[in-house]
Amino acid sequence: MKAAIFQGKGKIEVKEVPDPKIDGPDQAIVKVTYACICGSDLWYYRGISDKDAGSRIGHEFMGVIEEVGSGVKNTSVGDLVIAPFFISDNTCPECKVGQTRFCRNGFFWGQGGSDGGQGQKIKVPLADGTLVVVPGSKDLDNKMLRSLLPLTDVMSTGHHAAVAANVSKGSTVAVIGDGAVGLCAVAASKRLGASRIFLVSTHEDRAAIGKQFGATDIIDVRGEEAIKKIKDASGDLGVDCALECVGNPDAWELAFGAVRKGGNIGFVGVPHGVPDIPVTKLMQSDVGVKGSGAHARAYIPELMEDVLAGKLDVSAVFTKDVALADIAEGYKDMDERREIKILVKP
């Protein structure tokens, strides 16, 4: 079988690797239907985060169960499954309260002897806890499969930003970040009943997708100017919920500037150089701050229900498909911001 291999900064190669073999009762083998490239895969590609050259890469995929270990009970051969970006047992105390990203026995793809997610087949540890079976999968067309794929990460992450910021019926929302996660945060906010959704975007193509996902207002400027526009448009008050989907200091400043007194910032952008938050700053604003990696495993079932019912479709974040053999081209496209997100066909 073939899989994408990280070969150091800027180098992704597709190589022949041994087929995965089950060597534990909790495992399953998944034949991948679709995978994708994540913005966080680019950290390695860009040399921002360390990763061993020669190691498997990727963490977003769905596929069909090919084999299961003797202890696997929740899924069986032939099932279509969605894999969240974090492996979890779904039984520990944290998992039981929905905090699957913090499963005390959990780990990321590529860790704990697991495979990376960009390949033709994947060995899945803790399969019962990790994988979500798609019901009625035999009747699903390709369009529906593409709509389910974002649940592995970006749609769950956008949803988490909205949940962390307490988006609910009637909320006014500002989404900061027009990448795949930001766009999914727009869709998540609409789904949760937001009455007005500002999307900060200076890219016409991304803004257009944002509007399609439910953004009511595009803020096509940055910094103080963006804050002023959002405040002016929200009764000189600011929004109830600011969704920080970038992770840099400018985005945080925008979030604090756009949110009203007593509002909430939900953040999912992995922080790079974001300054520590003074408690007095919070005290003087009653602004709540909450965020983390998404609990995709916990969120997928409810999001999947809406996808299968035709009520949620963020597949427009996939602006290009590549074959696994051409995945290096996909990394280059995303690195150079030519595409929002790449779907990989193995």
Added chain:
Amino acid sequence: MKAAIFQGKGKIEVKEVPDPKIDGPDQAIVKVTYACICGSDLWYYRGISDKDAGSRIGHEFMGVIEEVGSGVKNTSVGDLVIAPFFISDNTCPECKVGQTRFCRNGFFWGQGGSDGGQGQKIKVPLADGTLVVVPGSKDLDNKMLRSLLPLTDVMSTGHHAAVAANVSKGSTVAVIGDGAVGLCAVAASKRLGASRIFLVSTHEDRAAIGKQFGATDIIDVRGEEAIKKIKDASGDLGVDCALECVGNPDAWELAFGAVRKGGNIGFVGVPHGVPDIPVTKLMQSDVGVKGSGAHARAYIPELMEDVLAGKLDVSAVFTKDVALADIAEGYKDMDERREIKILVKP
């Protein structure tokens, strides 16, 4: 008339002052029924915060309307009113969303030409916005008046801690701080439906009041030991909601230690020396942080309803009454932590 005057560190005197006179259409004169001494009055008394010698002090009182300015519409002579600790217009954008502590035209007692709250009569600016009229006050006995008095500050503040931490039906809660605010936070948590309430208290008398208010577990140790006890008792997980009612670094450490992944810290202790919060620390725990001074004006109506219905009574925080003439003794008692809270009879 007589009023308490701050005369510098450790000195409170009661002096004859001119009766207040209405000099604006928005004002009212309140003849004080009961006032109280607040922990935050001690900041001046202890020389921690600056205040002019010779100035009026206090910000917690209730009383009867004696006179109203020509523009006052919501209250009239003879009404019993509760005054929140912050003056607000209740009409600005922040007030309209319940953020009365951040009223853009608001200020504290003693500021903006207003009187301090410990005296026989008080001039109230923005009376329509600030004062809450108690319905059916002619039928209320002294016991009920004492139960209403904590709404001016400590009960509203305890409620705010619980609201900020999202305490709701079934929540597990840890309250950090056994002062009047912490004890009220216990009562607020119970009122909001918490299923289990840990009160961290090493003082038997305060713990006893906490139990009376709804604490299910008293944690009579500090620091790491307290965290361990709370975790052990909450399924090796930690609590959903930690209510930080102190404001020092130890209390914050306890809050972060006691709260579960994905839980919330609500804080109302004015921070002294609390370190800035790294965003990565939040990211690695999904713990939400939110707090500020309480929106007492916004909270009083709903809390009052429960007090008047006999469902909420935190008057046990008043462990001693003093006459206004003896208020210096009350300050000394609170400064030396002999009493939890002092009620002042003018």
